[in-house]
Amino acid sequence: MRLKRLITLLFLLTVVSLITSACVGPVWSTADIMRAQSALDEANQANATELAPYEYTRAEEMLRKARELWGYSQFGTALDYAGQAKDMAERARRKAQSDPWKGPPTTAVSF
Amino acid sequence: MHTTRTFRPSSRLAHLATAALIVGGLPLLLSTGCVSGSKLRVQAEQIQQQVTDMRPRAYRCAPRELALAEAHATFGLWELSQGNGRRAESHIKFAGDFAEMADLQSRAPACQDVQVVVATEGDRDGDTIPDSQDACPDIPGLPAFEGCPDPDRDKDGVCDPWVADVGLMGKFPCQDVDLCPDVPGELAFKGCQDPDRDSDGVCDPWVAEAGLLGKFACQETDLCPDIPGELRFKGCPNPDTDGDKVCDPWVAEAGLLGNFDCTGIDLCPEEPAPDRADGCPVRLVVVKEDRIELNEQVFFATNKTKVLSQSEPLLDEIAAVLNANPNIHVRIEGHTDSTGSKRHNTKLSQGRANSVMSELVARGIAKGRMTAKGYGPDRPIDTNETPEGRANNRRVEIHITKK
Numbered sequence: 001m002r003l004k005r006l007i008t009l010l011f012l013l014t015v016v017s018l019i020t021s022a023c024v025g026p027v028w029s030t031a032d033i034m035r036a037q038s039a040l041d042e043a044n045q046a047n048a049t050e051l052a053p054y055e056y057t058r059a060e061e062m063l064r065k066a067r068e069l070w071g072y073s074q075f076g077t078a079l080d081y082a083g084q085a086k087d088m089a090e091r092a093r094r095k096a097q098s099d100p101w102k103g104p105p106t107t108a109v110s111f
Numbered sequence: 112m113h114t115t116r117t118f119r120p121s122s123r124l125a126h127l128a129t130a131a132l133i134v135g136g137l138p139l140l141l142s143t144g145c146v147s148g149s150k151l152r153v154q155a156e157q158i159q160q161q162v163t164d165m166r167p168r169a170y171r172c173a174p175r176e177l178a179l180a181e182a183h184a185t186f187g188l189w190e191l192s193q194g195n196g197r198r199a200e201s202h203i204k205f206a207g208d209f210a211e212m213a214d215l216q217s218r219a220p221a222c223q224d225v226q227v228v229v230a231t232e233g234d235r236d237g238d239t240i241p242d243s244q245d246a247c248p249d250i251p252g253l254p255a256f257e258g259c260p261d262p263d264r265d266k267d268g269v270c271d272p273w274v275a276d277v278g279l280m281g282k283f284p285c286q287d288v289d290l291c292p293d294v295p296g297e298l299a300f301k302g303c304q305d306p307d308r309d310s311d312g313v314c315d316p317w318v319a320e321a322g323l324l325g326k327f328a329c330q331e332t333d334l335c336p337d338i339p340g341e342l343r344f345k346g347c348p349n350p351d352t353d354g355d356k357v358c359d360p361w362v363a364e365a366g367l368l369g370n371f372d373c374t375g376i377d378l379c380p381e382e383p384a385p386d387r388a389d390g391c392p393v394r395l396v397v398v399k400e401d402r403i404e405l406n407e408q409v410f411f412a413t414n415k416t417k418v419l420s421q422s423e424p425l426l427d428e429i430a431a432v433l434n435a436n437p438n439i440h441v442r443i444e445g446h447t448d449s450t451g452s453k454r455h456n457t458k459l460s461q462g463r464a465n466s467v468m469s470e471l472v473a474r475g476i477a478k479g480r481m482t483a484k485g486y487g488p489d490r491p492i493d494t495n496e497t498p499e500g501r502a503n504n505r506r507v508e509i510h511i512t513k514k
Contacts, residue, residue, distance in 0.1 A: 057175045
């Protein structure tokens with residue numbers, strides 16, 4: 001009788017751990033993708049597409065790749081790329097606000 | 112029931128083909144996959160290296176393309192590590208295309224010397240020197256000049272114009288404003304070379320070429336910058352000393368013919384000869400080895416010994432030659448044609464030689480340097496049969512007897 005209970009308990013524990021391990025990955029990476037998107041939106045509002053094009057483009061590509069990997073269920077890497085995208089989007093916003101890109105030089109500096 | 116199994120040739124061939132396909136084709140297929148994977152990896156790493164090399168200029172001039180190339184090279188390598196060849200290939204191709212675009216767009220010279228200032232705050236001119244430490248925050252410069260460009264590029268101690276323009280005179284070890292910032296000069300000449308080397312008040316040619324006429328104490332352009340001259344002669348010496356409109360020889364030697372109000376080359380630059388191409392007056396008298404040659408006849412009244420006044424210029428010139436050559440002693444000879452008696456002609460020729468000698472004595476020539484001899488018709492130089500020949504025979508000759 002006790003053995004039967006123990007076996008039942010082990011079975012339940014196995015089922016729960018299988019369910020959680022399958023669900024937590026997507027949940028975490030989805031949250032990070034949302035945070036990265038939010039940071040990118042803020043950078044966009046600061047006109048970072050024009051004033052910090054390198055940083056904004058990097059952030060955008062990172063986020064796109066994170067979504068793609070999420071679609072392939074590669075949640076771990078999707079989480080990494082989403083985090084990098086968020087950092088880069090925040091950097092883009094800061095640069096756009098404090099040290100904007102001036103555009104490519106068209107002529108040499110002359111006095 | 113007994114059945115016998117027979118091998119037909121076609122069935123055997125099919126089996127052999129299948130075996131060959133398995134034995135030979137599968138490794139080939141696998142090796143192709145490996146080769147393309149390693150090839151892609153090399154390709155991705157090359158792109159990453161290319162991106163690293165051009166990063167400073169690409170960040171300035173092609174930031175989007177740079178970002179795309181970097182990101183997709185990274186993605187490609189990651190996909191390769193996961194064994195996703197097709198996805199990796201797609202990313203690496205994308206990365207390669209954008210790396211090429213970034214390279215092309217950032218090749219302009221203005222992109223070349225820019226350093227990456229990704230995380231630099233407050234550097235308006237992008238010269239990597241923070242505005243707080245940059246004496247020229249809006250002009251890209253160098254740390255050696257506190258963030259400004261070189262204030263004295265030609266190192267002559269005179270400041271380049273921009274220093275005054277941005278109000279930084281006194282900040283650097285240079286003075287005044289350099290009118291020639293690329294050519295070392297002197298402070299006295301506003302940073303330029305001497306604008307009037309021969310000090311004749313006419314500017315050397317480079318002044319006009321540099322658009323600096325009016326900036327120095329000289330005028331116009333000197334055609335002879337190394338020889339002191341006059342403004343009216345374009346900075347050169349008088350090109351026509353005798354004023355006969357024939358140029359002095361130096362004009363041709365200096366390659367300046369056509370620049371002055373004269374033509375040709377004056378072989379006698381100090382003797383006016385307006386109508387002569389060589390600039391030399393016609394000589395009535397020429398000193399030769401053994402005589403003084405007369406290019407004009409001495410005219411006498413018919414059958415008389417008196418010299419006519421029209422020969423006075425000739426006598427003046429003979430006297431001038433004898434004065435200029437005081438060691439010369441001469442014999443003045445009189446000659447006639449054969450018309451008339453010999454006695455008369457001899458007497459006439461002697462009288463005419465004496466007259467010439469008297470005229471020369473009257474012009475200051477010592478009598479002791481001259482003798483006079485009448486030869487009459489004895490020494491003709493032409494025929495006496497024609498009027499022209501006889502005219503030639505009637506003559507005065509001056510022979511040098513002592514030098």
